[in-house]
Amino acid sequence: QVQLQESGPGLVKSSETLSVTCTVSGGSIRDYYWNWIRQSPGKGLEWIGYIYYSGSTTYNSSLKSRVTISVDRSKNQFSLKLKSVTAADTAVYYCARDGGSRASWFDPWGQGTLVTVSS
Amino acid sequence: SYVLTQPPSVSVAPGKTARITCGGDNIGSKAVHWYQQRPGQAPVLVIYYDSDRPSGIPERFSGSNSGNTATLSISSVGAGDEADYYCQVWDVSSDHRVFGGGTKLTVL
Numbered sequence: 012q013v014q015l016q017e018s019g020p021g022l023v024k025s026s027e028t029l030s031v032t033c034t035v036s037g038g039s040i041r042d043y044y045w046n047w048i049r050q051s052p053g054k055g056l057e058w059i060g061y062i063y064y065s066g067s068t069t070y071n072s073s074l075k076s077r078v079t080i081s082v083d084r085s086k087n088q089f090s091l092k093l094k095s096v097t098a099a100d101t102a103v104y105y106c107a108r109d110g111g112s113r114a115s116w117f118d119p120w121g122q123g124t125l126v127t128v129s130s
Numbered sequence: 131s132y133v134l135t136q137p138p139s140v141s142v143a144p145g146k147t148a149r150i151t152c153g154g155d156n157i158g159s160k161a162v163h164w165y166q167q168r169p170g171q172a173p174v175l176v177i178y179y180d181s182d183r184p185s186g187i188p189e190r191f192s193g194s195n196s197g198n199t200a201t202l203s204i205s206s207v208g209a210g211d212e213a214d215y216y217c218q219v220w221d222v223s224s225d226h227r228v229f230g231g232g233t234k235l236t237v238l
Contacts, residue, residue: 046227055232056165056173056216069225072131105172115220115227116163116178123172 013038015106015121023100025130029093033106033121040064040087044109046117047080047091049102057102061109062089096128132221134230141236148207150233152200152217160219162200164193167214167232176215177202204235212237 019031033045047059060070062080070078074093082089093100103125107117135153142148152162162180165173175184177193180200190205204211217230 055214056167056218056229058227058229061227071226072224109227112220112222113161113179115161116175116218117165117173117227118175118178118184120172120174 013108013119015108015119017104017106017121017124019104019124019126021125022127022129023096025097025128026095029096029100029126029128030090031104031106031124031126032088032090035087035089035108040082040084040089044111044115045080045082045089046107046109048105048107048117048120050105050123051099051102054102059091059093059104063111098128098130100126101128102126131224131226132219132228134217134219134228136215136217136230136233138231139234139236141238142207143238144208145206148204148211148235150202150204150215150217150235152202152230153198154200154219155198157198157200157219158196160195160222162193162195163218164191164202165216165218166211167216169213173216207235207237209237211235 016034023029044061046061062068079092103123105123107120109115164177166176167173180195181193192203214232216232
């Protein structure tokens with residue numbers, strides 16, 4: 012079965028760029044949509060954006076100016092970059108797969124990685 | 131942008147049925163998916179396509195969707211069902227995935 016694992020530095024300085032990677036194992040990255048979702052401490056889930064295996068992307072309008080999601084098909088990985096971070100970007104960052112359109116449920120999810128923005 | 135509204139909290143006695151609502155404009159025309167998130171854990175899909183259950187999810191979990199409200203029902207609730215629950219849809223106009231604000235289920 013497909014498993015997802017996030018990786019990245021747990022601490023990022025304010026105004027710098029946050030980078031996290033999701034490695035997909037047990038299956039191909041092909042034919043699915045690969046998402047980033049975050050959860051600030053004590054808050055709800057916020058969808059950040061997705062990349063289709065072909066490389067096309069869609070981002071949450073509230074983060075669009077600062078977000079880039081990319082894919083490395085040779086490594087079965089996709090990555091998130093969020094620039095100009097502030098304390099408000101401190102969150103657990105999850106990666107998750109969806110099937111697109113009405114089949115856009117998230118399954119599976121990675122375990123999540125906590126990224127703290129420090130001043 | 132499309133908005134999903136959930137009650138912040140729902141309380142239920144053990145053995146009873148919990149119902150968690152998710153409101154949205156004409157949500158009945160959309161496919162609604164539900165997630166359970168226990169403290170310190172990643173969310174888990176419990177219902178997709180309004181009422182389908184992934185393998186491994188107990189039959190106690192069911193869903194419905196009509197008009198402006200989707201509902202997740204959990205029967206014979208026990209302490210293990212205490213968690214946050216989120217609804218989610220795909221917004222066709224923006225191609226965005228949208229979450230509700232989440233509901234904390236407390237078993238009394």
